[in-house]
Amino acid sequence: MPAISFQSVTKQYPAARGGAGLKALDAVSFDIEEGEFFGLLGPNGAGKTTLISILAGLARPTSGRVTVNGFDVQGDYAQARRQLGIVPQELVFDPFFTVREALRIQSGYFGVKNNEAWIAELLESLGLADKAHANMRQLSGGMKRRVLVAQALVHKPPVIVLDEPTAGVDVELRQTLWQFIARLNKQGHSVLLTTHYLEEAEALCSRIAMLQLGRVVALERTSDLLKAASSNVLRFKVDGALPAAFEGKARVTGRIVQLPAHDAHEIEQHLAVIRQAGLRVEDVEIRKADLEDVFFDVMARGREGAGNPPAAARGIEKAGALS
Structure with a gap:
């Protein structure tokens, strides 16, 4: 099932x-x-x-x-x-309770009694032990998100x-x-x-x-x-606009450009187009495709x-x- x-x-x-x-x-x-x-x-x-x-x-x-x-x-x-234990995108919290109280109340929603040992383990595992008695309003955004994770897991x-x-x-x-x-x-x-x-x-x-x-x-x-991805990615830094030939192919983040390349011949073709455009490349590297490329x-x-x-x-x- x-x-x-x-x-x-x-x-x-x-x-x-x-x-x-x-x-x-x-x-x-x-x-x-x-x-x-x-x-x-x-x-x-x-x-x-x-x-x-x-x-x-x-x-x-x-x-x-x-x-x-x-x-x-x-x-x-x-x-x-x-x-189900669900950690939502939004930071949702009750401003009237401490961290430990919020977890006890969440346990009660699911009818879980005598849950102090698991609550203590959650607080320790998620780096919240020193915030157990802090009011939820006092926590940073990152700490509030830790509490959301603990609330989602409190009923195991x-x-x-x-x-x-x-x-x-x-x-x-x-x-x-x-x-x-x-x-x-x-x-x-x-x-x-x-x-x-x-x-x-x-x-x-x-x-x-x-x-x-x-x-x-x-x-x-x-x-x-x-495995189904293109075998290599050509990554380099460049100043200036890329040639039109790369439109729709290149992933550009600031000066960093990434282009799919199946073999050494295609890598050389990419670099030749860059040179013909009068652009100077820096920090050239070739890496395997990752999930972002896929x-x-x-x-x-x-x-x-x-x-x-x-x-x-x-x-x-x-x-x-x-x-």
Whole structure:
């Protein structure tokens, strides 16, 4: 039995006055297996948060079904929610309680008694032990996010959902969080992660789904996605505008340019075009393609063939992830 099952989930928002309706999700189907660390990726507006809101029971699908450990999130909502621990994107907190009090109250929501030992372990593991008696209003944004993680885990849910858990937080929290979550995953907890830090997804997730405009455009093991990528990336720094030949191919961040290159011949061709344009390159390096390169490639192909999912999506059925 899968930990989470999305079965042909569609979410259609009605048209505003004089406008068109919005289909946020379009027949999304995949399973997350028990004990799996699964990544859900996509650009802003792809439908990730809508999907998680439906999973959490905060929104209703227009059609389709979602289950958590076999419990329907609508029909068996009480049981389904006991299975879930969700860390939301937004910083939501009660300003009238201390950290420890907030965790005790959260335990009470799920009917968990005598939970002090686990609360103490959460506080210690997430670097909150010295803040246990601090009022929530006194905490920094990063500390508030640690408390959100602790609240999501306080009832020991078998399924953990992390919606952009490290957005805007420091490196220390990211390391602390991932060490703790990785430990829980090894103990058998299933984890669903959404993140814009693709290096996190590459390092942590055994399998990844990519959403674009509410549709699944890729669903593969992380290792298979990386194998399908172009073998090399040419990275360099340059001053001045790139030649038109690189439009749509290059990823540019300030002075840093990254171009896909399948072999040594293509690398030399790229550098020749740069020289002919009269540009001087610095800090040239060649690296293997990573998940960020795969993501950009899949999204670009999805835009080019909006009516046909890119080749990576054809792995959905053979991945055994459809109901």
